Amino acid sequence: MDILLVLTYLGICILVFKVFKVPLTKWTVPTAVFIGVILIGTLMLAMNYNHPASHAASRTFITTPIMPNVRGLVTEVPVSPNQPVTKGDVLFKIDPTPFQEVVNQKQAALDSARAMVDELNDTVNQLNAEIDRATASRDLAQEAFDSFSKVGTGGVSALQIENRRQLLSESEASLTAARAAHIRAKHQLESQNNNAIPQAQAELERARFDLDSTTVTAPADGYVTQLTLRRGMMAVPLPLRPVMVFVNKQENRLIANFRQNSLRRIADGSKAEVLFPSLPGKVFQAKVDYTMPVLAEGELQAQGKLISAQQLNTQGLVPVVIHITDEKFPADKLPLGINGQVAIYSEHLESLSIIRKVLFRMKSWKNFLYFDH
Secondary structure, rough: HHHHHHHHHHHHHHHHOOOOOOOOOOOOHHHHHHHHHHHHHHHHHHHHHOOOEEEEOOOOOEEEEEOOOEEEEEEEEOOOOOOOOOOOEEEEEEEOHEEEEEHHHHHHHHHHHHHHHHHHHHHHHHHHHHHHHHHHHHEEEEEEEEHHHOOOOOOOOOHHHHHHHHHHHHHHHHHHHHHHHHHHHHHHHHHHHHHHHHHHHHHHHHHHHHHOOOOOOOOOOEEEEOOOOOOOOEEEOOOOOOOOEEEOOOOEEEEEOOOOHHHHHHHOEEEEEEEEOOOOOEEEEEEEEEEEOOOOHHOOOOOOOOOHHHHOOOOOEEEEEEOOOOOOOHHOOOOOEEEEEEEEEEEOOOHHHHHHHHHHHHHHHHHOOOOOO
């Protein structure tokens, strides 16, 4: 920027000396140089402070590493590299045969547990009937024993009374055994309903989840880039080795790094302009989305060593998120990660923004000139 201003002022000086035929003396030349230093220095300082620019900007993007939830042999890779896909589209498939077998086993275990519940229900019903029969038998034995006891030894023998007492004791024992068996059956039924069946259902759901995981789908709208996965390869969840890199659908944003001195003149919503070396001669309209509230240079983490003064003596740049609003911006023609430059225009000394805009466009046209050597 400063070189462009100097060259511009030099051109103006040459034009003045030529047109007005000002003689080149020891007074005129130093005066022109002194005026140029003061003028260009003042303009540069005021313009840089009120309308900051950054040469360190990039179209950042977010990627999602694609890893399977299960281990298996890749049988199909229907996705094409760098072609847009929507959320839920199939990226690749894993052989589902072993996982289907597990699902079948878990389904059979669940069916068996449910059949056991039916059997226990029948057992409980049978034991209920058994309790009713034992209760009726005990009541009859009790009535007989009471009748014989009232008659006494005058009408029946002591042996008959003892027999009735024995029958009553046996009927009470049968009733007690029936009630105990009923309680055990109910406990088994409750355990089957509350433990065995939920466990079998959980294992079946896990098996079905693993089976569904053999089809890996796109987590969001975007595309897969640099696709190297092929049929017959082994995909594993551990160790963590992604088999694909999925690029999420991006908005027209980039992150630019500014000096900390410019922070007072950078506000959310401020107008901005963007240029890219790959598109010489073009400048695109943009705006400031927000300034990131933290800098990496000040990050501290719990660790087993002290913080050194050298670690704190760093001057980081301020990341600013820029949203490109120009409808003519060819987002599809520029690769993500490409470098660019950004100029932000504040509300202070707006007249100087004209100089920044002119210099910014001259900078864009200068991108036509480069040498590879």
